[in-house]
Amino acid sequence: xxxxxxxxxxxxxxxxxxxxxxxxxxxxxxxxxxxxxxxxxxxxxxxxxxxxxxxxxxxxxxxxxxxxxxxxxxxxxxxxxxxxxxxxxxxxxxxxxxxxxxxxxxxxxxxxxxxxxxxxxxxxxxxxxxxxxxxxxxxxxxxxxxxxxxxxxxxxxxxxxxxxxxxxxxxxxxxxxxxxxxxxxxxxxxxxxxxxxxxxxxxxxxxxxxxxxxxxxxxxxxxxxxxxxxxxxxxxxxxxxx
Numbered sequence: 633x634x635x636x637x638x639x640x641x642x643x644x645x646x647x648x649x650x651x652x653x654x655x656x657x658x659x660x661x662x663x664x665x666x667x668x669x670x671x672x673x674x675x676x677x678x679x680x681x682x683x684x685x686x687x688x689x690x691x692x693x694x695x696x697x698x699x700x701x702x703x704x705x706x707x708x709x710x711x712x713x714x715x716x717x718x719x720x721x722x723x724x725x726x727x728x729x730x731x732x733x734x735x736x737x738x739x740x741x742x743x744x745x746x747x748x749x750x751x752x753x754x755x756x757x758x759x760x761x762x763x764x765x766x767x768x769x770x771x772x773x774x775x776x777x778x779x780x781x782x783x784x785x786x787x788x789x790x791x792x793x794x795x796x797x798x799x800x801x802x803x804x805x806x807x808x809x810x811x812x813x814x815x816x817x818x819x820x821x822x823x824x825x826x827x828x829x830x831x832x833x834x835x836x837x838x839x840x841x842x843x844x845x846x847x848x849x850x851x852x853x854x855x856x857x858x859x860x861x862x863x864x865x866x867x868x869x870x871x872x873x874x
Contacts (some may be wrong), residue, residue: 633794633816639674639700641794641814644786646733648676650854651765654867655732656680658763665727668755670717670748671735675701675710681730682709689726691719716744717751725757731764737828740807745829749843758874762845763867768852769830771864774800774808793817806830833859833866845870 633641655677659667665686669678672690674697682688689711692698698714701707713719729752739745752762767773776782777800785795794816801809808828815821831839837847847870849856853863 633814633820633822635696636700637788637790637792637794637816639696640788640790641786641796642697643674643676643700644788645784645796646673646676648680651732652677652680654854655730655763656684658761658869659686659728659730660684662727666725668720668724668726668729668752670720670729670731670752671733671738672701672712673697673733673735675704675707675712677730677732678710679704679706682706689713689721689724691715691717717748720751720755724755725760726755727757727760729756729760729762731762734765734767734828736764736766737830738826740827740829742829745839746843749839749845753844753872756872758872760872761848762840762870762872766831766836766866766868767828768859768864768866769806769832770860771862773864774802774810774830777810779813803827806832831866836866836868840868840870844872846873 659681667681667686667688669690672678672692678688678690683706691713693716695714698712702712739748777798779797783797787793794814796814798812803809806829810826812824840847849869851867852859852861853865857863
């Protein structure tokens with residue numbers, strides 16, 4: 633599959649949902665905010681934040697995702713950067729930093745995770761907020777990442793048909809290897825493996841406090857449910873003390 637097809641497939645399988653409503657509503661608590669969208673992917677949330685009048689920088693390590701985001705309507709109002717948190721401009725300061733779509737789990741190395749939190753902390757103004765989501769390991773989401781439960785068929789804008797499915801393998805130290813299978817037009821199959829870190833509530837609290845953040849709320853669902861309520865989420869709202 634081409635880079636453009638992969639980006640289109642991602643968009644087809646990741647439509648606007650309840651989690652997006654949550655993040656956008658949080659940013660919109662105040663007008664004209666300076667927002668960092670770290671791990672912005674193809675820009676679904678980034679563009680929505682910009683459309684609501686905020687100044688946004690979107691950063692992602694995948695150059696193809698950044699390129700796809702830059703081709704979308706309204707992209708000219710966003711500053712797009714290819715990279716990790718190390719690429720956050722040192723002269724930029726933000727009121728809010730967001731990491732959506734469980735992107736925090738893709739930062740699977742503990743050292744990289746610590747550096748990411750430190751970079752975000754540096755870039756926030758005193759009192760600035762960090763908001764992100766992660767899957768609760770107690771919910772064991774990986775048990776549902778099976779071919780039977782994840783098989784989907786999408787028709788892309790170029791007319792191509794893609795069948796996809798996933799399977800997972802539990803590794804050590806809270807890591808899960810996720811293999812995505814893709815078959816293009818019924819013939820060409822390819823796979824992509826990603827490793828996700830499942831950090832529990834206590835670990836997230838400790839990591840954030842070690843990085844200098846104060847945790848304000850930690851929810852288990854998008855409507856403010858308690859952790860362990862059955863939603864399977866760990867939704868973190870923290871701030872950099874003034």
